[in-house]
Amino acid sequence: MLSFVFRRFLTAIPTLFVVVTLSFFLMRVAPGGPFDLEQPLEAKIMENLQKAYGLDRPLWEQYLRYLGNLVRGDLGPSFYIRDFSVAEILMQGLPVSITLGSLAILIALLFGTVFGTIAGLKQNTPTDYAVVGFATAGVTIPNFVVAPLFQIIFGLTLAWLPVGGWNDGAIRNVILPVIVLALPQIAVVARMTRASMIEALRSDHIRTLRSLGLGTRVIVLHALRGAILPVVSYLGPTAAALLTGSVVVETIFGLPGIGRYFVEGALNRDYTLVMGTVVVVAIFVLFFNMIVDILYALLDPRVRYD
Amino acid sequence: MPEAIFHIRNLDVRFRTNQGDVHAVKSVSLSIGPGETLAIVGESGSGKSQTMLASLGLIASNGSVTGSARLTGHELVGLGEAPLNTIRGRRVTMIFQEPMTSLDPLFTIGQQIVSVIRRHRDIGKAEARKEAIAALERVRIPDAARRIDAYPHEMSGGQRQRVMIAMALANKPDLLVADEPTTALDVTIQAEILDLLAELQREMGMAIAFITHDLGIVRRIARRVVVMRRGEVVEQGPVAEVFGNPRHPYTRMLLDAEPKGLKAPAPADSPVLIEARDVKVHFPIRTGLLSRVTNVVKAVDGVSITLRRGETVGIVGESGSGKSTLGRAIMRMIPATGSISFEDRALLPLDKAAMRPLRRQIQLVFQDPYGSLSPRMTVGEIIAEGLLVHEPHLSAAERDRRAAEALNEVQLDAALRNRFPHEFSGGQRQRIAIARAMILKPRVVILDEPTSALDRSIQKAIVELLRDLQQKHGLSYLFISHDLAIVRAMSDRILVMKDGRVVEEGETVPLIRAPREAYTQRLLAAAAEIGLDRS
Numbered sequence: 122m123l124s125f126v127f128r129r130f131l132t133a134i135p136t137l138f139v140v141v142t143l144s145f146f147l148m149r150v151a152p153g154g155p156f157d158l159e160q161p162l163e164a165k166i167m168e169n170l171q172k173a174y175g176l177d178r179p180l181w182e183q184y185l186r187y188l189g190n191l192v193r194g195d196l197g198p199s200f201y202i203r204d205f206s207v208a209e210i211l212m213q214g215l216p217v218s219i220t221l222g223s224l225a226i227l228i229a230l231l232f233g234t235v236f237g238t239i240a241g242l243k244q245n246t247p248t249d250y251a252v253v254g255f256a257t258a259g260v261t262i263p264n265f266v267v268a269p270l271f272q273i274i275f276g277l278t279l280a281w282l283p284v285g286g287w288n289d290g291a292i293r294n295v296i297l298p299v300i301v302l303a304l305p306q307i308a309v310v311a312r313m314t315r316a317s318m319i320e321a322l323r324s325d326h327i328r329t330l331r332s333l334g335l336g337t338r339v340i341v342l343h344a345l346r347g348a349i350l351p352v353v354s355y356l357g358p359t360a361a362a363l364l365t366g367s368v369v370v371e372t373i374f375g376l377p378g379i380g381r382y383f384v385e386g387a388l389n390r391d392y393t394l395v396m397g398t399v400v401v402v403a404i405f406v407l408f409f410n411m412i413v414d415i416l417y418a419l420l421d422p423r424v425r426y427d
Numbered sequence: 428m429p430e431a432i433f434h435i436r437n438l439d440v441r442f443r444t445n446q447g448d449v450h451a452v453k454s455v456s457l458s459i460g461p462g463e464t465l466a467i468v469g470e471s472g473s474g475k476s477q478t479m480l481a482s483l484g485l486i487a488s489n490g491s492v493t494g495s496a497r498l499t500g501h502e503l504v505g506l507g508e509a510p511l512n513t514i515r516g517r518r519v520t521m522i523f524q525e526p527m528t529s530l531d532p533l534f535t536i537g538q539q540i541v542s543v544i545r546r547h548r549d550i551g552k553a554e555a556r557k558e559a560i561a562a563l564e565r566v567r568i569p570d571a572a573r574r575i576d577a578y579p580h581e582m583s584g585g586q587r588q589r590v591m592i593a594m595a596l597a598n599k600p601d602l603l604v605a606d607e608p609t610t611a612l613d614v615t616i617q618a619e620i621l622d623l624l625a626e627l628q629r630e631m632g633m634a635i636a637f638i639t640h641d642l643g644i645v646r647r648i649a650r651r652v653v654v655m656r657r658g659e660v661v662e663q664g665p666v667a668e669v670f671g672n673p674r675h676p677y678t679r680m681l682l683d684a685e686p687k688g689l690k691a692p693a694p695a696d697s698p699v700l701i702e703a704r705d706v707k708v709h710f711p712i713r714t715g716l717l718s719r720v721t722n723v724v725k726a727v728d729g730v731s732i733t734l735r736r737g738e739t740v741g742i743v744g745e746s747g748s749g750k751s752t753l754g755r756a757i758m759r760m761i762p763a764t765g766s767i768s769f770e771d772r773a774l775l776p777l778d779k780a781a782m783r784p785l786r787r788q789i790q791l792v793f794q795d796p797y798g799s800l801s802p803r804m805t806v807g808e809i810i811a812e813g814l815l816v817h818e819p820h821l822s823a824a825e826r827d828r829r830a831a832e833a834l835n836e837v838q839l840d841a842a843l844r845n846r847f848p849h850e851f852s853g854g855q856r857q858r859i860a861i862a863r864a865m866i867l868k869p870r871v872v873i874l875d876e877p878t879s880a881l882d883r884s885i886q887k888a889i890v891e892l893l894r895d896l897q898q899k900h901g902l903s904y905l906f907i908s909h910d911l912a913i914v915r916a917m918s919d920r921i922l923v924m925k926d927g928r929v930v931e932e933g934e935t936v937p938l939i940r941a942p943r944e945a946y947t948q949r950l951l952a953a954a955a956e957i958g959l960d961r962s
Binding site for chain 1: 483485508509511512513514515516517520521523525530531532533534535542543546547578580591594595905958
């Protein structure tokens with residue numbers, strides 16, 4: 122297992138390199154630059170700015186310099202959010218996004234598997250239809266509809282919770298955005314758990330347990346352990362996506378996470394900020410995929426990596 | 428029979444399906460005495476398994492049961508899950524056909540046996556574990572104290588079936604229902620499991636309801652037999668009486684289903700079609716950080732074989748012997764070393780393009796008629812697909828005409844070619860698979876266990892069809908099978924394989940009558956015990 126983790130770590134480095142290289146050049150292919158405003162700058166000012174940020178150098182030189190800085194952990198200064206380095210921006214936003222994302226993942230895993238298991242056990246009953254109906258709604262209704270709806274109901278009409286703001290992560294402020302983030306994931310996890318639960322309950326080894334008089338509790342335990350495997354592999358990339366923030370949820374609730382920097386950075390051609398978020402997301406994806414593989418080996422004794 | 432411990436009376440099982448109700452078991456009555464072995468025989472769809480599953484409340488949720496099934500006086504039909512669960516696993520237990528999937532792959536065998544013991548008896552974990560070890564020892568699992576912590580995938584099929592038996596007998600039930608428990612196993616393992624069940628029955632005294640399609644097994648293990656067909660009992664009584672003097676035509680048909688006769692020998696001067704010398708297929712196993720080759724699996728290890736025109740060579744062996752791998756190597760579906768020639772043309776040096784025109788000359792038919800036909804294509808499309816590659820100039824109408832012709836050749840109605848595979852039975856599907864090979868007018872057909880998934884009576888029909896086609900077209904067959912009765916009916920010569928090597932080779936009749944090698948003798952002895960007629 123250790124050898125597996127080590128090997129995965131080694132293969133992560135070239136993957137990261139490919140991601141960084143592709144993003145770097147794709148970003149530069151896009152027309153416009155960080156200093157193109159609605160009112161064009163004077164040519165002399167533009168020239169000085171380009172020079173100050175090294176954008177006047179040949180592209181390959183900029184690329185090599187970026188790689189060199191990256192290896193030393195320097196993500197460079199932001200072009201658009203002046204006086205901040207990309208690292209500073211990400212360091213401020215990441216804790217917010219990670220808090221929201223990890224809570225949403227935990228809630229999705231808990232409620233999703235519980236609902237899915239109950240629906241799978243009670244296939245084609247009203248309970249099952251209710252779960253499936255909820256799951257369909259959860260997947261199809263977009264979060265930019267759910268979020269304002271919740272703000273109106275719980276924030277304005279009932280006035281139970283604040284409509285937005287971070288407020289240093291006070292629980293009251295976190296509840297609504299976490300629920301909005303978690304709802305579609307609960308729905309997906311519930312659907313997956315239900316489907317694989319139904320399949321597991323039909324399997325030969327569950328028939329064996331039934332033929333030996335083992336009750337529902339043991340049967341659910343056995344079926345769920347097999348049924349959870351596809352959910353685990355789904356949750357890996359999903360966790361990476363959630364922990365690195367959601368543009369819509371963060372914007373609607375006015376939260377200082379990193380999700381919105383994807384969009385802002387890209388729209389403003391803030392090259393270093395975009396590259397910084399890409400690196401962070403890539404690391405999260407690689408990390409969680411490795412976690413999934415390790416979990417898989419722990420859950421399924423047939424999976425061995427050496 | 429007043430002393431019966433298990434008594435089924437007028438049992439009916441119906442399933443609600445989208446195509447209407449299916450009446451799977453029709454008014455079945457039977458009884459089993461204490462310590463007795465009752466065989467329930469029938470072909471697939473006869474309702475033999477559903478009868479017992481329904482009695483124990485184990486049928487699918489769309490099924491309904493009426494009638495009566497009493498175990499030592501307690502009525503089981505209509506009992507709720509909770510009271511049933513105190514009886515199942517304690518008084519009556521079941522073992523199944525599929526040893527590879529009947530155990531949970533995610534739990535150790537110890538965990539699974541212990542949970543069964545503790546479900547029914549109020550004993551501690553440590554004591555239950557001791558009993559589990561004893562149960563494993565009872566089914567002759569060597570080194571049981573250590574093996575108890577193994578996962579199912581670390582054991583062979585035969586061992587897994589032993590574990591299933593250990594689980595089923597851990598609480599010393601009165602009745603063991605064995606549903607085709609040896610069907611998926613190699614013939615020598617099959618004999619071992621049957622012996623084990625008989626020994627355990629002597630030791631523990633439980634009654635056994637043995638569900639099987641194999642009359643040889645019935646003769647060997649049971650005194651009384653129930654013959655079922657299409658959900659009904661057609662005949663029951665002592666085995667000697669029912670088999671010696673069958674009253675129902677269906678029983679006679681079953682008894683007569685053993686493939687008979689021998690293949691008409693090929694002329695001695697027939698030209699050699701396939702000549703393979705010293706064929707080796709080795710699979711490297713890579714491990715560690717740098718994926719170094721640490722071991723080699725020698726799936727086929729230096730096999731030579733000659734196949735003449737009009738001849739059938741039977742390749743016999745148990746699972747893992749390399750017989751299927753050899754067939755695939757000869758077709759160049761997997762890389763091999765050595766030399767393989769087809770009509771004096773060396774095949775191994777040929778590249779893909781040079782190989783293509785030869786491919787139609789050597790066709791392959793697989794074992795599984797359910798998995799080997801695409802469910803999304805019509806039968807006509809499946810059969811004609813090879814023509815797209817080998818005769819691309821043909822018009823659609825001409826392809827269709829040839830597909831119809833091929834269906835006629837395998838004695839299926841050509842009008843059925845617009846239907847999909849799921850509308851056909853296993854035997855019909857295997858005919859379709861044969862038609863798919865025949866449409867290309869091959870010289871050699873490699874048949875990889877073509878009858879193993881089929882009922883005996885259907886096997887017989889397929890054997891006859893294959894022999895007819897061979898006569899008509901002068902085909903040569905490589906017939907790969909573990910089933911000695913079928914191989915004997917098909918082959919001129921037999922090659923016995925074990926662990927990738929040829930153990931023995933010879934003319935069919937002398938080899939079966941008087942094998943020289945110890946392994947072949949064991950194989951034939953095991954097959955004879957369950958009904959192979961070696962005369």
